[in-house]
Amino acid sequence: MTTARGLHAHVLETLGQRIVDGVLPAGTVVRPELVASESGVSRSVVREALRVLQSLGLVEPRQRVGTQVLPVSSWELLAPTVIRWRGASPAYFVQQRELLELRLGVEPVAAALVAGNAGASGDTGLSGDTGLTGDTGSPGQAVLLAARDMLDAWGREDSRAYLEADVRFHRALLTGSGNAVFTHFAGTVEALLRTRTSESRDTISRWTRDAAVRHEAVALAVVAGDAAAAGEAATALLRVTRDEFIAEAPSA
Known part of the structure; x- marks a missing residue:
């Protein structure tokens, strides 16, 4: 049985890798409801993953826009997690x-x-x-x-x-x-x-x-x-x- 932590990790890894790979380029608006539907998880799990991505500088919530993907210049490029994602990109x-x-x-x-x-x-x-x-x-x-x-x-x-x-x-x-x-x-x-x-x-x-x-x-x-x-x-x-x-x- 997949735990909440496991679901969170899966969504985080998927979104983080897609952003770093350029599948979700800078300026893309990430819609939690769509990610939740695609991944088969609750919106709260998606929101938790987005908070981690925000702490790494990959996304930022903006009023009347939503959570938007940021350019490479905003990323925490020395963070081990970001290094791992870039290493697979x-x-x-x-x-x-x-x-x-x-x-x-x-x-x-x-x-x-x-x-x-x-x-x-x-x-x-x-x-x-x-x-x-x-x-x-x-x-x-x-x-x-x-x-x-x-x-x-x-x-x-x-x-x-x-x-x-x-x-x-x-x-x-x-x-x-x-x-x-x-x-x-x-x-x-x-x-x-x-x-x-x-x-x-x-x-x-x-x-x-x-x-x-x-x-x-x-x-x-x-x-x-x-x-x-x-x-x-x-x-x-x-x-x-x-x-x-x-x-x-x-x-x-």
Whole structure:
């Protein structure tokens, strides 16, 4: 039996995806009675879904007009839900490029901050070139362990484990920076990374050993406490990824 929450989620997903896909373009008036009839739900369920869409900037109620679809410029483009919808839409490659460009301005700074913290504390977490010692719960250690897990997953040809390690790597980098805004941005980055699991137009060619090694280079600089090297390695990592998406994007 479908619960009220399940009905709400279904209507929300359907309307949100249609708006993002352009099936319901900006200026369209969404009529709750028609949506309720089509979906087989009550108008109260539709109204609840519309309130969520309003909070995400996708629609807005207007007097004597009704609930109207808003243009992309009004959307909460960093909200994980919107990222997921755009990731399943024709805007997939556009979103990847836009957010990778944003990440180029954020993650290298985060990497430098984590490295600076590691250097200041004297906890490099390194034993020789590859071993780990010290507090395995430190931000630098979490970054390095995630990078090593990416390499391990590549060796086992486990794309799911590779993705999960990739998500942990970037989350640890952002949350370990000590910057509350960067920490908030971690959810955005995770949502963006996860859109690749269902995107048939995007191959997994970047889920390679070379990509994992680039992540490890960032991590090694972080745990060594070298802020400049960490920032440079993170910049190189993101630039390669951005350039790959640009090259792979379909022609207009």
